[in-house]
Amino acid sequence: GRGLKSHAYIHSVQLSHHVFLNLHTLKFYCLPDNYEIIDSSLEDITYVLNPTFTAQHIAHLDKQAKLSRAYDGTTYLPGIVGLNNIKANDYANAVLQALSNVPPLRNYFLEEENYSSIQRPPGDIMFLLVQRFGELMRKLWNPRNFKAHVSPHEMLQAVVLCSKKNFQITKQGEGV
Numbered sequence: 001g002r003g004l005k006s007h008a009y010i011h012s013v014q015l016s017h018h019v020f021l022n023l024h025t026l027k028f029y030c031l032p033d034n035y036e037i038i039d040s041s042l043e044d045i046t047y048v049l050n051p052t053f054t055a056q057h058i059a060h061l062d063k064q065a066k067l068s069r070a071y072d073g074t075t076y077l078p079g080i081v082g083l084n085n086i087k088a089n090d091y092a093n094a095v096l097q098a099l100s101n102v103p104p105l106r107n108y109f110l111e112e113e114n115y116s117s118i119q120r121p122p123g124d125i126m127f128l129l130v131q132r133f134g135e136l137m138r139k140l141w142n143p144r145n146f147k148a149h150v151s152p153h154e155m156l157q158a159v160v161l162c163s164k165k166n167f168q169i170t171k172q173g174e175g176v
Contacts, residue, residue: 002030026050051142053110062103071146079140082149089156089169096152100140109137125162132158148168
């Protein structure tokens with residue numbers, strides 16, 4: 001989206017917002033000049049978008065509880081962070097919070113390599129649940145979050161889609 005008629009380009013010229021992040025490549029660009037920005041100070045942003053965990057880090061999650069500090073100065077314990085309410089999804093948030101604290105499940109999903117190369121038949125949308133759940137686990141357990149809460153929006157969208165709207169965020173539900 002860096003072309004002359006793209007939203008990003010027009011936005012950079014009209015509002016003097018010149019730094020943009022490509023969410024697929026996780027590369028930063030300066031517009032309208034259209035050059036890549038390589039600066040280690042931006043690594044915190046890409047880490048928040050795609051946190052990664054080593055096997056050693058995962059092995060120590062339950063052994064040492066270390067408080068982290070959010071951008072606004074509040075402290076939080078990774079794994080024990082709030083999930084944003086989006087309409088009537090508090091029942092789903094309770095289930096997701098519970099699942100995120102089951103160590104074997106959590107540990108499996110914190111290492112994206114465990115499931116990133118699983119081959120699924122063409123048109124199988126159910127793998128979307130696996131991907132989104134893994135993303136949410138990594139965000140919940142991220143020790144470098146900007147805030148002490150995360151959004152489950154992508155995960156909830158996958159639940160709605162894969163359940164053929166049996167579970168929705170617009171209707172109050174029961175965690176059971």
